[in-house]
Amino acid sequence: MEKIPYKxxxxxxxxxxxxYNVRADMKNxxxxxxxxxxxxxxxxxxxSQVFCEELAKQELDDTTPYIDIPDEIRDFYKMxxxxxxxxxYCLEKALDTPAKIYYxxxxxxxxxxxxxxxxxxxxxYAKKQGLKGVTTETGAGQWGTALSMACAYxxxxxxxxxVKCSYEQKPFRREVMRTYGADVTPSPSDTTEVGRKILAxxxxxxxxxxxxxxxxxxVAVKSEGYRYVLxxxxxxxxxxxxxxxxEAKAALDKYGVKPDMxxxxxxxxxxxxxxxxxxMGEKLRGEKDYEIIAVEPASCPSLTRGKYxxxxxxxxxxxPLAKMYTLGSxxxxxxxxxxxxxxxxxxxxxxxxxxxxxxxxxxxxxxxxFAAAQQFARIEGILPAPxxxxxxxxxxxxxxxxxxxGEEKTILFGLTGTGYFDMVAYQRFNDGQMSDHIPTDEELxxxxxxxxxxxx
Amino acid sequence: MEKIPYKxxxxxxxxxxxxYNVRADMKNxxxxxxxxxxxxxxxxxxxSQVFCEELAKQELDDTTPYIDIPDEIRDFYKMxxxxxxxxxYCLEKALDTPAKIYYxxxxxxxxxxxxxxxxxxxxxYAKKQGLKGVTTETGAGQWGTALSMACAYxxxxxxxxxVKCSYEQKPFRREVMRTYGADVTPSPSDTTEVGRKILAxxxxxxxxxxxxxxxxxxVAVKSEGYRYVLxxxxxxxxxxxxxxxxEAKAALDKYGVKPDMxxxxxxxxxxxxxxxxxxMGEKLRGEKDYEIIAVEPASCPSLTRGKYxxxxxxxxxxxPLAKMYTLGSxxxxxxxxxxxxxxxxxxxxxxxxxxxxxxxxxxxxxxxxFAAAQQFARIEGILPAPxxxxxxxxxxxxxxxxxxxGEEKTILFGLTGTGYFDMVAYQRFNDGQMSDHIPTDEELxxxxxxxxxxxx
Numbered sequence: 001m002e003k004i005p006y007k008x009x010x011x012x013x014x015x016x017x018x019x020y021n022v023r024a025d026m027k028n029x030x031x032x033x034x035x036x037x038x039x040x041x042x043x044x045x046x047x048s049q050v051f052c053e054e055l056a057k058q059e060l061d062d063t064t065p066y067i068d069i070p071d072e073i074r075d076f077y078k079m080x081x082x083x084x085x086x087x088x089y090c091l092e093k094a095l096d097t098p099a100k101i102y103y104x105x106x107x108x109x110x111x112x113x114x115x116x117x118x119x120x121x122x123x124x125y126a127k128k129q130g131l132k133g134v135t136t137e138t139g140a141g142q143w144g145t146a147l148s149m150a151c152a153y154x155x156x157x158x159x160x161x162x163v164k165c166s167y168e169q170k171p172f173r174r175e176v177m178r179t180y181g182a183d184v185t186p187s188p189s190d191t192t193e194v195g196r197k198i199l200a201x202x203x204x205x206x207x208x209x210x211x212x213x214x215x216x217x218x219v220a221v222k223s224e225g226y227r228y229v230l231x232x233x234x235x236x237x238x239x240x241x242x243x244x245x246x247e248a249k250a251a252l253d254k255y256g257v258k259p260d261m262x263x264x265x266x267x268x269x270x271x272x273x274x275x276x277x278x279x280m281g282e283k284l285r286g287e288k289d290y291e292i293i294a295v296e297p298a299s300c301p302s303l304t305r306g307k308y309x310x311x312x313x314x315x316x317x318x319x320p321l322a323k324m325y326t327l328g329s330x331x332x333x334x335x336x337x338x339x340x341x342x343x344x345x346x347x348x349x350x351x352x353x354x355x356x357x358x359x360x361x362x363x364x365x366x367x368x369x370f371a372a373a374q375q376f377a378r379i380e381g382i383l384p385a386p387x388x389x390x391x392x393x394x395x396x397x398x399x400x401x402x403x404x405x406g407e408e409k410t411i412l413f414g415l416t417g418t419g420y421f422d423m424v425a426y427q428r429f430n431d432g433q434m435s436d437h438i439p440t441d442e443e444l445x446x447x448x449x450x451x452x453x454x455x456x
Numbered sequence: 457m458e459k460i461p462y463k464x465x466x467x468x469x470x471x472x473x474x475x476y477n478v479r480a481d482m483k484n485x486x487x488x489x490x491x492x493x494x495x496x497x498x499x500x501x502x503x504s505q506v507f508c509e510e511l512a513k514q515e516l517d518d519t520t521p522y523i524d525i526p527d528e529i530r531d532f533y534k535m536x537x538x539x540x541x542x543x544x545y546c547l548e549k550a551l552d553t554p555a556k557i558y559y560x561x562x563x564x565x566x567x568x569x570x571x572x573x574x575x576x577x578x579x580x581y582a583k584k585q586g587l588k589g590v591t592t593e594t595g596a597g598q599w600g601t602a603l604s605m606a607c608a609y610x611x612x613x614x615x616x617x618x619v620k621c622s623y624e625q626k627p628f629r630r631e632v633m634r635t636y637g638a639d640v641t642p643s644p645s646d647t648t649e650v651g652r653k654i655l656a657x658x659x660x661x662x663x664x665x666x667x668x669x670x671x672x673x674x675v676a677v678k679s680e681g682y683r684y685v686l687x688x689x690x691x692x693x694x695x696x697x698x699x700x701x702x703e704a705k706a707a708l709d710k711y712g713v714k715p716d717m718x719x720x721x722x723x724x725x726x727x728x729x730x731x732x733x734x735x736m737g738e739k740l741r742g743e744k745d746y747e748i749i750a751v752e753p754a755s756c757p758s759l760t761r762g763k764y765x766x767x768x769x770x771x772x773x774x775x776p777l778a779k780m781y782t783l784g785s786x787x788x789x790x791x792x793x794x795x796x797x798x799x800x801x802x803x804x805x806x807x808x809x810x811x812x813x814x815x816x817x818x819x820x821x822x823x824x825x826f827a828a829a830q831q832f833a834r835i836e837g838i839l840p841a842p843x844x845x846x847x848x849x850x851x852x853x854x855x856x857x858x859x860x861x862g863e864e865k866t867i868l869f870g871l872t873g874t875g876y877f878d879m880v881a882y883q884r885f886n887d888g889q890m891s892d893h894i895p896t897d898e899e900l901x902x903x904x905x906x907x908x909x910x911x912x
Contacts, residue, residue, distance in 0.1 A: 005467070005468045005534070006468060006534040006535060007468070007534070009465050011461070012461045012462060012463070078461070078463070079836070079837045080837065090535070090609075108564050109837065109838075110833070110837055110838055110839045110874070112876075149834075149837055152833075152835075153546075153834070153835070153837070171879070171883070172628075172876075172879035172880075175879040175886060176839060176876075176879065176882075178883075178886045179830055179833055179834075179839065179882050179886060180833060180834055181834065377566070377608075377635055377636060378605075378608040378609070378635075378636055378637065379608075379609070380535070381535045381536065381565065381566055381605055381609070382565075382566055383566045383632060383635065418566070420568075420628075420876040420877065421876065423627070423631040423632065424628075426631050426632075426635050427627070427631045427634075430631060430634045430635060
């Protein structure tokens with residue numbers, strides 16, 4: 001057989017023409033979003049006050065298996081897609097493993113991550129609806145950067161609420177967004193009601209994703225011609241991100257390769273959901289089995305230690321309630337936690353699949369994650385994002401198990417992005433100053449105590 | 457005819473198997489390096505005390521047109537090459553120009569630039585010679601990062617002298633190098649004789665490339681099992697960088713496209729030389745004419761305002777003398793100059809070609825460069841390095857001229873890298889705080905006064 005190249009590139013006309021909606025193949029559908037006032041499922045009309053109408057439709061659609069990708073979005077995708085599927089020959093050799101390791105690399109674009117796949121889709125539907133602009137939140141900054149890029153391309157206004165500690169500690173991310181013309185505000189801010197309330201209650205706070213979401217939603221709802229967009233968690237985002245998995249599968253299919261194991265890092269679930277969806281579809285339809293592993297930080301363990309229940313999506317409790325594996329909307333990872341993957345809840349789609357035993361989850365500590373990141377960088381050349389390095393850690397662990405057992409497993413993992421804006425964390429690791437923190441049960445309890453009291 | 461895609465990717469087996477040595481086709485050869493003590497051409501033996509033997513041979517070889525690329529180097533190239541040749545459809549549309557714009561994008565690797573092409577070659581020959589490690593200097597940091605990556609891959613020790621102001625102002629670049637295992641020292645340092653001398657003479661100095669070169673050469677010459685490597689200027693570096701031009705030409709040839717105009721930024725000349733070499737070869741052999749434009753900063757104008765003469769390559773005057781367009785080894789761009797392209801001299805090969813009228817040069821001011829960078833980022837998605845943006849500026853200017861004249865010129869330019877580590881400069885531009893500086897004749901005279909007094 002032809003030797004598999006280092007990188008399998010598809011051609012432009014092999015960029016998927018449809019997103020795959022895994023919900024259509026799920027027997028147990030993810031639970032609906034609830035209106036926090038009525039506790040009834042959100043209607044299209046209600047959702048459309050926050051989201052663009054087309055996106056609200058996608059959010060509610062759990063029956064259509066394939067949804068067309070508009071040509072304008074595919075044209076934008078052509079600027080950085082198809083992304084390479086890399087055979088990690090160098091890593092395999094360095095680990096001396098019989099495992100065959102592949103990774104889908106989504107970092108070859110200025111946002112530095114997969115986030116652009118959904119940013120352009122959401123910005124496109126906003127533009128098509130004739131809106132002036134969109135609002136959003138960003139933590140580590142990949143999503144904000146991606147959305148700024150998409151809005152610059154389409155000529156949309158972009159207002160980003162950036163978690164205050166990131167705004168201050170990651171000024172370069174902020175400047176990338178400004179270079180793309182976005183308006184970036186540190187959150188919590190005094191520009192919103194909810195921001196002022198949070199500041200009054202917690203004067204010294206450096207913010208959280210949950211706060212920033214509340215502020216962004218408030219501005220969207222109160223401003224003429226604006227809607228709110230979100231970079232993860234939502235089912236529409238997972239839908240857009242399926243270009244990752246569809247391309248990965250198409251590339252592997254060219255060489256007749258079927259992965260035994262698919263590994264992805266999981267914060268809100270956008271990358272993992274996008275990567276695994278087409279494979280999960282085969283599994284749900286009984287066509288092929290795959291071992292699917294979500295990897296999360298031990299310091300923010302929503303799948304491995306969270307509760308599966310309805311919870312608030314934001315700190316200000318202005319958003320719909322979602323049923324998900326959650327640590328409680330008040331949960332904030334300890335201060336020594338570096339990088340993203342810090343959201344308190346997990347995508348409803350993935351939560352349901354996990355609850356149904358269709359995938360497993362593992363938590364890893366960050367010093368082990370950065371050790372994997374450094375090893376990977378030196379061997380494979382790419383400097384990975386801390387988030388992506390969670391998947392690298394488990395991929396390396398599994399490859400080393402294969403070395404022991406002699407199994408020739410085929411491992412596919414998602415390399416979601418690059419770490420160029422995470423050098424403060426890398427420096428801490430290089431200097432031996434990085435530490436781990438596993439929340440105590442007591443610490444987790446505080447988060448759980450903030451969850452809705454009603455039984456839903 | 458088939459529509460030209462956004463990105464023309466070659467396959468792995470289309471990575472060049474040989475570098476092209478443009479000197480072989482030059483009627484007027486570049487002047488030889490001179491021994492600073494004897495003022496005689498450097499011999500292979502003399503050069504081999506500083507450089508690896510194979511690289512010293514390449515430096516002296518001005519007759520062999522094609523030099524084989526070892527398989528080990530091609531294997532490394534496969535990790536990030538072939539690099540995409542992009543058709544700038546979005547930019548063309550935004551400029552409303554009949555020009556057809558292409559760029560060869562070399563930023564899709566962790567070094568963030570084309571520098572890796574020569575770093576792996578130089579590290580490979582060092583390894584093959586059985587050396588322990590290499591020493592080098594770095595300014596903005598791309599070269600140091602690239603060399604660190606190559607050395608990590610091959611298991612070589614890597615000692616980098618980083619210009620002190622960059623070491624302090626670009627801590628993240630430093631951390632990338634450390635992540636790849638390099639030993640990074642701010643220059644001038646007290647670890648070398650020449651560093652101590654420079655510090656004694658200029659106590660407050662924040663360093664320069666010329667100082668850092670002197671320190672790196674001293675350490676290489678005095679340490680057992682070490683040699684010095686350099687990221688630009690040298691003919692061997694231009695040779696390695698021809699993979700850029702060879703791939704660009706192969707990609708264009710697939711669609712029968714011949715550029716009318718080839719544009720590249722020029723500091724020491726490595727990217728420009730690599731990009732234009734195969735086209736220049738056709739021009740030298742009388743097969744096809746191309747307009748070739750070097751773009752340099754107005755604040756460091758070696759081609760447009762320098763002298764063509766023998767000069768020192770470094771501040772400590774420990775290196776061979778080179779005949780080149782130069783501003784004098786004591787010339788340092790004004791403090792407001794952002795980014796690279798700050799070396800006082802230009803590659804001997806390009807200097808000779810320029811002197812022979814085979815290419816032209818243009819200087820541009822940095823606010824105009826950053827305006828082009830921002831425009832390009834918003835339209836084409838990629839956040840360009842300040843250095844690369846010099847080429848973008850002139851490409852846009854030329855495309856706008858085509859709009860006026862109606863000419864459908866085909867423009868190819870080199871997009872050498874990304875600007876992720878240059879956000880301090882972008883911030884200055886975003887805040888309207890960036891300024892320009894064109895050196896006065898008086899300022900240039902100070903540099904010229906430091907050149908060798910002898911007539912060579």
